């Protein structure tokens with residue numbers, strides 16, 4: 001599932017259409033992605049507006065169109081954003097939303113349809129309330145040490161790795177980032193957060209911010225492969241070795257999510 005860096009990468013795929021007017025909207029009304037706002041409603045209301053800006057927040061995206069039209073988008077498991085030239089484009093089976101602009105097309109493709117689209121009309125420059133109420137992202141200045149510590153201490157029985165996946169506290173952090181954070185901290189992923197001493201918390205806060213920033217820089221910019229010094233390149237299948245100590249990595253289920261760690265470094 002796309003995490004914050006992949007979301008940031010996809011958000012920018014629609015940039016070629018900025019400042020252009022939506023001339024035509026194609027929708028697939030039967031696609032499950034329109035479960036919050038009807039496909040026909042989106043089709044009618046976006047036509048004639050101008051695409052003015054876009055934002056990412058954790059695993060969510062927001063596309064701003066003129067006159068306060070806000071298209072919210074969640075990629076789900078398999079959603080992708082891309083563009084196509086006006087000529088030579090043939091609509092594919094899984095292209096559920098296609099916006100024809102003046103000289104490009106913006107496309108949302110989603111084979112498994114766990115993604116989601118919604119349209120809010122506020123009529124002005126203010127995004128809808130639900131967007132404004134999202135918790136701070138790990139890279140935001142509002143994600144302070146104190147904010148983080150307060151959140152973590154609310155869930156003393158939850159393993160650190162599991163807690164890092166909680167979108168109420170760490171929007172945009174998914175499975176590989178949570179494993180990377182625990183590994184860089186040299187903390188076993190199943191360590192209950194209540195067992196972590198206060199003295200380690202500033203370090204955890206720092207590494208969460210560092211991994212988030214690094215992920216956006218490396219993957220979010222042009223989907224570059226992270227360096228081999230990260231756990232990332234070694235974690236995907238059995239037989240990987242720890243880039244720090246070269247011991248074999250372990251993979252097991254932790255509260256329903258495949259977790260990879262180095263027992264030598266993380267105890």
Ligand SMILES: [Zn+2]
Pocket residue numbers: 242243244245246247262263264265266
């Ligand atoms: Zn190791």
